[in-house]
Amino acid sequence: MQIGELARSTGVKIETIRYYEREQLLPVPQRTDGNYRLYSPRHVEQLRFIRYCRSLDMSLEEVRILIGVLDTPSGSCQTVNALLDEKIVEVDARVNELHKLQDQLRQLRGHCQQPDEVKTCGILMELNRSAGIDKAQI
């Protein structure tokens, strides 16, 4: 299968596939006489694995580590556990941050009910006020 079909069947852009190869996340594929890349089912599998990990918010470096772990089946899976635990903590923290952000944004939006002149706009006044006291809050 060549790169276009791999791209279609995984929903990953051609450029991204080539990028993963450069980054050594995908094994170097065979080539045709015309220098086209030729992929095996193994590549499809690995590309899906990468994208699934990415959808779990893992960095490419983390995916690289996981692939390394997968390639040494007799080792311990400690690394995997640690990585996942850390990720869970990170995501929880980010969710908390975003919840606070939601509150702030909605509160800010409440300051301007009807469009008005800039100089009397409640949002802009509030933005400036908050920026001023920001340091005190922290």
Add this chain to the structure above:
Amino acid sequence: MQIGELARSTGVKIETIRYYEREQLLPVPQRTDGNYRLYSPRHVEQLRFIRYCRSLDMSLEEVRILIGVLDTPSGSCQTVNALLDEKIVEVDARVNELHKLQDQLRQLRGHCQQPDEVKTCGILMELNRSAGIDKAQI
């Protein structure tokens, strides 16, 4: 006040301040005879404004727009409202995504209770399985 003091009093790195100047988010400051930047209280205010907007997840481009709006006090604040509404939608969407992600990560973590060999690790098996059926889910 020179750049170091501005940095200390706002908690923004010196390099970041210079970067904002290059990006035209901060007005060009005066200089001393020795070519050191000299900032006024106006700069402190504007820098705080920028950082507060950034803490609300706005891009520098959006901050640039807001600063532009602030500089024309007689205009309408429609832009501000629109920008904020859009931001609220974005953040809500991101929170929903992250909630799903939390579920997935915790479920995945549940597959490995005690550290074991890679080849029998529930997490890695699950990761591979999920990657495989991922397309079907979507």
Add this chain to the structure above:
DNA sequence: GAAAAGCCTGAAGTGGCTTCAGGGTCAAGG
């Protein structure tokens, strides 16, 4: 007068891609 602290510039690096410029290859149709 020398060391240390502070400041300057321009360029390059970060991550995870995307886009661009300028080509080569291959199958189908005229």
Add this chain to the structure above:
DNA sequence: CCTTGACCCTGAAGCCACTTCAGGCTTTTC
């Protein structure tokens, strides 16, 4: 046989919001 169009190739640059680095000047302190 030739051309058109779909498909593929490479290397370099662009994106965002900074950060880091290399190499050098200025000011303060001892």
